[in-house]
Amino acid sequence: MARHQFGAGLADFVVRPQDGLWAVTPGAVVTFWSASDGGIQYTDLLDLAGSPITQVTADANGRIPQFQGPDSVTGMWADAGTVRGWIQARTSGGTGDGAYTSIQRIVASSTAPADIRAAATWVCDGIADQEEIQAALDDARDNGGGEVLLTVGDYNLTAPIRIEGTDDVDVEIGIILRGQGARATMLRAGAGLTSVIHLSKVVRVYMSDVGMTIGGTTDGITSSTTNGALSGHRSFWNSEFRNIQINGPWSGEHSGWAINMGSPFRSVLENVEIGGIGNGIRLFSEHSDFNPGDLTLTRCFVECVGDGMTAYEIASTTAAGVMNQMDFVRCEAIANGADCTGIRIAGVGGWGTAHTRWVGINLEQFDTLVDVEYGNGNTFRLDHVGLRTGVPGLTAFRFGANAFNNTVEHTGLLYATDDCRLFEDGNTLEPSLPNRVQDTRVYSQGAKVTSRVNPAGTTVRRQIIGNTAATTPDRELPGIYVPPGWGKHWAAARDAAAAGTGLARIVTVGGSATQGMYASNPRTKSWPGVVASELHALYGDGGSGFQQTSLSAAVLSSGDAAALAAWTAAGAIVTATGTWTQGGSKYGPGANYIYSDVPGNTLTFRARGTTVRIYTVVGSGTRPAMLYSIDGGTEVSVPQPSGTAAIQVTTVTGLSDAEHTVVLKVGAATTGQYLSVCGVSGERASGVLVHNLALAGATSATFGNPAPAALNATYQGGVDFPADLCIYTAGPNDAAANVTGDAWAANVAKWIKAVRDTGTATGDTDIVLAVPHLGRHDTVNFKYQDYAERARALADVYGCAVVNWWTLGRTSWEYWNSLGFWGTNAGTGAAGTDSVHMSDAGFQFMAEQILPLLTS
Structure with missing residues (x-):
């Protein structure tokens, strides 16, 4: 018989959780047992000198000293007064022979999230090999759950790490794999691996602060529910993956998925960064009654390297698969390759209703932004999404032959290249139930709508709204109205400017919200200033205006001393x-x-x-x-x-x-x-010229005298100071002064007369009636909605377009406040809590809502 050596190993420490980290426990008394609960205490122990002992005491560093166990015992349960943990002999044979193992089970309580806290924890010291890591994970599974803590270091893998549960769908196994940071704890895939981490069976996973390097066709994290006992049941669920980084070879040759997960029900992916990988994140359904759903992706980033890659894919692998509620929040992706897709809804089925919300998503340089291959009755809600195609001739929203009655609700501004196909509806399965893109403003000069009945496409000049399977948009966007035929005078002048043969003139009139309070520079960062910069870049710079x-x-020193000082420093005054x-x-x-x-x-x-x-x-x-x-x-x-x-x-x-x-x-x-x-x-002689004639404190009456002798309205875009396009924004100060809707409308009509029909004016000026966000400028009179209503009526009579920033801002000061759109005179340009004046971000948003009208 032989005694085996225990303790004094790299991982033989007693630790405890402290402030979210691990702290050693000096002087801890450790006893040893035959079972994890109860059992017989081992008292036949020897210290290093061979003297009999019944327990050991950790040293000043929390290390368990070297000692000898009972005859023929190679493993024991160690108890330091909290949760018993397993300690393995340092040798596999007698004293002095065998191989050292660097993974030991430590004897302290876990720091896992409370709802999946493990009973015990294993530590890997950074030099462990594949078999030892796997042994720790298997031991955790076999003991009903546990945590494997990876310390700082590189872990070279020769086979996929398997995180497994059980075949019993009524048993929940919680496995935690935690590193010390995505750049500090790195799993490196060896040659020929099909995946780095593979999840299977019924298992709940919490993974955080781990990095991976993969290559070839390797997947980063993959899962499957193909186990026969699991057919029709959950695979892994309520799992969390946080602070994960997966890097590829940056060669463009990778064809695997960074994350390829089956049925991740009620799971969370947060701060997942994927770089240099071919494909990004794939979420798929394998069973008719268990599918991706109630899933959240937050602050994820994907860089697709190589041709034909996809950033985010939601797929069904059975005809009965359903894709349920999913939220994608502030996720981004960029493509470095040809024929890449940002978001793909794919598979062999996908029937049923899905409500997928994409908030704050930015996709850049993709050939196809959203590609729905299968499914019906799905709603994809895109909110404040910046979508940019790579080169002309690409597609923003594409629906395949087997996709019908789907809706994209896109409430942000869509940036599209020239000759981009905004919407391509290839539905042939249910022609009577076309797909739709709703509520979308487009910033483009020649985007097209195509359908099965109109494959050549119809150019959309202003915005893509309503049922876009038709050849002409036929539904108004809340907050935006553009009458048929509007903009032809402005478009002619603009195109002449772009050709270098004419000057296209814009005049903006209104109050302080148009003048530029509280932009960092009212000349360049107000919404007219932003509009001017964009138009100069597209059609030529016609001068400063x-x-x-x-x-x-x-004018300003009596009321806005702080803003005056800032603007003077900016050279705007x-x-x-x-x-x-x-x-x-x-x-x-x-x-x-x-x-x-x-x-x-x-x-x-x-x-x-x-x-x-x-x-x-x-x-x-x-x-x-x-x-x-x-x-x-x-x-x-x-x-x-x-x-x-x-x-x-x-x-x-x-x-x-x-x-x-x-x-x-x-x-x-x-x-x-x-x-x-x-x-x-x-x-200048050609280009676009923007004159911002707004005046702080102005009301509709300020611009309301059309008589030439009054030296007033005719100089605000009229015959004495003409423009090809006029944008009228007076209103918030009227509301604060309790001006009636009829009086406001009369003043606006007088200004329109000065622009269209005074002196030698012949009505060849296009007009936008723009309604600024009222914020909290009037909380007493409640007249502002009357102005918005009158603006729509005036638009019908005078052929004007309408942009209602108040409606686009949900008529809510709090909503814009949550976005940082309100400004402050104490720190011009920055977000603040002003009642009606914007920050630079707020002015940028205002400009983005009106630019599609001017560039299409």
């Missing part, structure tokens, strides 16, 4: 020397002017383009000359006539194609002789 004196210290005062009348472009009667006082503007136009108010008494200089050049004196009030335009041409510094100065004057300035515009 109008810089109005309402963005000056004379008209700077001044001396005292200037805001005028009392709503004259000229921007319905605003400031004045000074002190000789030598100056205003400085920034204007980009080859032409500069200076707008001043003349008449109404004797006025001093205006002196202007450009880029520090010689001052030029321009007389300011007396007599009837009028707007004088001083035009300077032949400038270099650059941004210019324009300084205006008050000439010789006496008290009461004023130089009155509206603003300065920078322009």
Whole structure:
């Protein structure tokens, strides 16, 4: 008979959970038993010197000292006062011979999640081989569940790690595999492996903080319910996979799946990062009565490398498979290869109803974004999803011949390339039940809708809404209305701009929510500024447009000192020397002017383009000359006539194609002789020119006088300051002032008259009536819904388009607040809690809702 050596191994420590980590237990007294519960205590022990002992005491580091067990005993249950754990002999033969094993069962309570807490834990020290890791997992299974803790290190695998449950569907086995971080604990697949981790039978898995490196055709994590005893029953369920990283060879040759899971019912995948793998995450159903469902993927990232790969696939492998409720939240994917698909609904069946929600999903450079091969009656809800195709001629939403009566509800903006097929309906199984894409705005110049009856496709100019199996969208999107034929005047001007043969002019009017409060820079980060940047990139830069004196210290210092300081630093403000005062009348472009009667006082503007136009108010008494200089050049004196009030335009041409510094100065004057300035515009000969004429505090009445002599509405996109497209946004200040819906509508109609039918105007200006989000600007009068209703009626009468940001914002301040869309004057551009003014993110969203109308 022989005694075997125990203790003093790399994993022979007594530990306890502490603050979510493992801590050693110095001085712990350990006894040894024949069973995990009860049994006979082993007292026939010897210490290292051969003296009899009945127990051992852990040293100052928590290590179990070396000792000899009873004759012929190779394993015992160790008890440190909590949960008994298994300790294995250091040698397999007599004293001094055999092989060392580096996996020992430790004797302390588990730190697993409470609802699947294991009875005991095994530790792997980072140099374990395949057989030892598998032995620990099998031991956990055989003992009703347990945790295998992988310490820092690389684990080279020669065979797949098998995490198995039992064939008994009424027995739940909870297995925990935990590392120390996805980059600290790494499983490396050897050559020829079909998978790294394989899940099977009835097993509940909690895996976290583990990384994997795979290659060839290897799957990362795979599972199957093919065991005969499990047919028609669950495989693994209520499982969690968190903080997992799976890396491939970055060669584009991988053809396996990073994660290939069968029937993951009520499971969670969170912070799963997949890079350099061919295919990403596949969730499939193998049985008619157990399918993927109540499943959540959160903050997962997939990079597909290679041709013909798929980022996310939901599949059924039986004709009766059903894909139930699944949520994909803030997941992303990118393709580095040709003929790749972002989301695929595949298999041989998939009949039944699925409600799948994709929130905050971003897919880029895929040939097909969403491909539904099979299924009927499914609803795919996409919320604030950015979908970008790779090159022209690709497909956004595709439905196969065996897919019918499915709906994509897409409430975000779809970015699509030119000549992209937005919607391809190949349904031939049930022609009377076509597939649909609803509530989608498209940012594209030539996207097409195709169907089985229209394979060539119909170009969709503005948005794709309603039953898109038809050749023409026929349903309004809540918050968006575009009448048939709208936009032809603007489109002609825009196309001429793109060809370099004309200038396409846009005018925006409204209050502070359009002027740019509280963007980081109201000239570039307000929604008109964002729109201008996008249009310049697409169709050419027509110049900086109008810089109005309402963005000056004379107007802003009394109410927005913090914003004024930030905007001055950003170069967005008209700077001044001396005292200037805001005028009392709503004259000229921007319905605003400031004045000074002190000789030598100056205003400085920034204007980009080859032409500069200076707008001043003349008449109404004797006025001093205006002196202007450009880029520090010689001052030029321009007389300011007396007599009837009028707007004088001083035009300077032949400038270099650059941004210019324009300084205006008050000439010789006496008290009461004023130089009155509206603003300065920078322009080019072609491209898109956006004039933001909004004025903080403006109401509908501000722009409501169509008479030319009033120097008012005709300068806000009308005959005296014309545009090819006008966007009208006045309203929130009306609501706060308790203006009735009828009065608001009358003021808007007067402005439309000034634009369309005053002087020589011939109605060739396209108009958008845009309704800003009211936020909490009015919580007393409740008139705002009346304006939205009147806007829709005015659109019918005058042929206008409508964009209702209030409806698109769910008429909820809290909703936009949850997205960080409200701003703050204390930190311009940043998210805050303002009642009605936006952050940079809010203005970006506003721009994205209106851009599809202007680019299609």
